[in-house]
Amino acid sequence: MLKINKDECTGCGLCVKVCPFDAMHLVGEKAQDDEKCTLCGACVKVCPVDAITIERKRVDPSKFKDFKGVWVWAEQIDGQLRNVGLELLGKGRELADKLGEPLCAVLLGHNVDEMPNILAQNGADIVYVSDQEILAHYTTDAYTDVISALILTEKPNIVLFGATSNGRDLGPRIAARLQLGLTADCTGLDIDDKRQLIQTRPAFGGNIMASILSPYTRPQMATVRPNVFKPPTDAAKKADIREVDIKVNKAAVRTKIVDTIIEMEEGALKVDEAEMVVTCGRGIKTPENIEVVGELATELNAALGGSRPIVDQGWMKHHQQVGQSGRTIAPQLYIACGVSGAIQHLVGMRTSDVIIAINNDPDAPIFTVADFSIVGDLFKVVPAIVKELRRVKAQK
Numbered sequence: 001m002l003k004i005n006k007d008e009c010t011g012c013g014l015c016v017k018v019c020p021f022d023a024m025h026l027v028g029e030k031a032q033d034d035e036k037c038t039l040c041g042a043c044v045k046v047c048p049v050d051a052i053t054i055e056r057k058r059v060d061p062s063k064f065k066d067f068k069g070v071w072v073w074a075e076q077i078d079g080q081l082r083n084v085g086l087e088l089l090g091k092g093r094e095l096a097d098k099l100g101e102p103l104c105a106v107l108l109g110h111n112v113d114e115m116p117n118i119l120a121q122n123g124a125d126i127v128y129v130s131d132q133e134i135l136a137h138y139t140t141d142a143y144t145d146v147i148s149a150l151i152l153t154e155k156p157n158i159v160l161f162g163a164t165s166n167g168r169d170l171g172p173r174i175a176a177r178l179q180l181g182l183t184a185d186c187t188g189l190d191i192d193d194k195r196q197l198i199q200t201r202p203a204f205g206g207n208i209m210a211s212i213l214s215p216y217t218r219p220q221m222a223t224v225r226p227n228v229f230k231p232p233t234d235a236a237k238k239a240d241i242r243e244v245d246i247k248v249n250k251a252a253v254r255t256k257i258v259d260t261i262i263e264m265e266e267g268a269l270k271v272d273e274a275e276m277v278v279t280c281g282r283g284i285k286t287p288e289n290i291e292v293v294g295e296l297a298t299e300l301n302a303a304l305g306g307s308r309p310i311v312d313q314g315w316m317k318h319h320q321q322v323g324q325s326g327r328t329i330a331p332q333l334y335i336a337c338g339v340s341g342a343i344q345h346l347v348g349m350r351t352s353d354v355i356i357a358i359n360n361d362p363d364a365p366i367f368t369v370a371d372f373s374i375v376g377d378l379f380k381v382v383p384a385i386v387k388e389l390r391r392v393k394a395q396k
């Protein structure tokens, strides 16, 4: 909460000038904030008479023990659970066991049918289910209302969201409403010796990995990139399925889905779901040359992806970008063609099972993560592989 000491305020207006959200005004020559204030603190820093302070909600550490359970938001789209929720149940199990607390899945939707059982089979001890027509499709307002209210009543210790488009929208919205800390886009999670959640994520353009704690607020919240963790393999069990009695006020939902447009070409494989992915880097030189690498993807029935420059130049769609600001992927086979292997690219693909790199520079960093390194001109190497694949297929 922002507090303005009106006795100290001189009405200099510096806070009004620096406020990035246009939330500060002078009323009767005294500073006044409005509902647009995000508590960013820009005004606090510039106030020459220290008249502005921010009171952040903190939980008394002695009350931390009242917060129990590792929660995973199980996102569903059109009745299909997204894989990242199952991946988070895999990691969540490990965290919950370390803490000796239950692992819970939170499922919102309509006609959710078998989904709670799938979550139980993937290790959830408790599944909270809110099944309402208004929750059939994701909306920020409705999902924030239900999950925020549930957090306030059940007091979980940790809440994890997949860093999908919706998860990246929902997690921060709930954190802002409940005034909680949140670490976005984590690539690692663990528990320290004080039972705190260690949230690891790339920082400074991916050049360092930062370990972040939320020491003042509970629950601890994080969004986690898809394909970072593996879904559990042997978790089958029965869960306690609890219906959530929180009704959404329809008038409070300010958006409605009018249409869904799928950006991908029909039949195209998604880089973050395919078992094999072939990517082009700037080494392909022109957009017409994408076809050279595309043929290899077609022969393997692999998804076709690209490095960021390829996407930035408009040669491929954003959903095809692999890396820190694109998709994090972990296919069984990853083939990089003319990709140098910048750290921002590597963080998005280095957990692939088998990596083949084709590059004409023997010192290219991509070779440091490759299982098979082919030093050569991709315009000779890739067609040769395609030819060999066709020969082998023809023999079969």
Ligand SMILES: Cc1cc2nc3c(=O)[nH]c(=O)nc-3n(C[C@H](O)[C@H](O)[C@H](O)COP(=O)(O)OP(=O)(O)OC[C@H]3O[C@@H](n4cnc5c(N)ncnc54)[C@H](O)[C@@H]3O)c2cc1C
Residues within 6 Å of the ligand: 205, 280, 281, 282, 283, 284, 306, 307, 308, 309, 310, 321, 322, 323, 324, 325, 326, 327, 337, 338, 339, 340, 341, 342, 343, 344, 345, 348, 358, 359, 360, 361, 364, 376, 377, 378, 379
């Ligand atoms: C905040 C931030 C986020 C970023 N996010 C991403 C991201 O999500 N994904 C991403 O990819 N990048 C990302 N980047 C950009 C990243 O730093 C690199 O610039 C980018 O990955 C380089 O792409 P590239 O490997 O295609 O191109 P280059 O670095 O130019 O490499 C081209 C490679 O092709 C090789 N080559 C050239 N000709 C041939 C040939 N005929 N045969 C074989 N090899 C050949 C060259 O030796 C070279 O190694 C990000 C950068 C920042 C700052």
